Amino acid sequence: MHWDVLREGSVPIGLHEELAALLRAAYPHFPEFFQGRRSWSYVRPELRVIGWDDGRPVATAGVLRRFIDVEGTDQLAGVVGLVSVHPSCRRSGVGLALMREVRAALLGLDVPFGLLMCAPRHVAFYERAGWSLLSSRRVRYSPDDTTEPEQFVDEIATTTMVVRAAATDDAEWPEGAMDWNGASV
Ligand SMILES: CC(C)(COP(=O)(O)OP(=O)(O)OC[C@H]1O[C@@H](n2cnc3c(N)ncnc32)[C@H](O)[C@@H]1OP(=O)(O)O)[C@@H](O)C(=O)NCCC(=O)NCCS
Helix, strand or coil: CEEEEEEHHHCCHHHHHHHHHHHHHHCCCCCCCCCCCCCCCCCCCCEEEEEEECCEEEEEEEEEEEEEEECCEEEEEEEEEEEEECHHHCCCCHHHHHHHHHHHHHHHCCCCEEEEECCHHHHHHHHHCCCEECCCEEEEEECCCCCCCCCCEEEEECCEEEEECCCCCCCCCCCCCEEEEEECC
16 A cells, blocks of 8 residues: 545545545445545545555545634644545554554644544544544534535534644643534544
């Protein structure tokens, strides 16, 4: 396998089509997304990590820099989403390799933290990749930034995860309610 990191403006149209096919295979329970060449879900990322095997993309993730409002203070983060490995390649370490590449991409974007929200069943995977589960806290985010404006979700989130981008930096993600002022990737 080999890995690429592409800024969004460098992704050729044909690759969007291939990524959409990979995402459809990875997220069969979200048939409303990833139709045709649409290779994003709730908001479009600014950078893609792509793992290639035999000339086709089999793993991918998206990253978008965003300031999260933590009780009035803007905290910069690289929001990570679209994390996926083709079903034919799972449980053989490709997902962990993908997350290593994501960590390197976060460093390249010069953000102090990676941030994501996930389903409870994926917490163990992200912890294996070095991410930490934040304690439960109030979170406000838009459910989808791609169509009509929608009411923001305002909930106590139990599966928000962070990773420090640089191993040398020992700052912790700040405590307190988080307002995304937008959607997750
Ligand atoms: C989550 C996903 C990316 C993992 O990819 P993968 O290549 O299978 O991951 P790896 O083989 O590197 O797994 C490493 C470890 O993570 C954990 N892990 C991986 N998938 C897991 C799962 N579905 N449930 C619980 N733990 C899991 C295991 O500890 C695994 O080690 P093990 O195989 O020795 O038990 C992949 O299952 C996927 O694409 N899922 C569909 C898309 C999705 O839901 N993405 C997450 C969005 S939040």
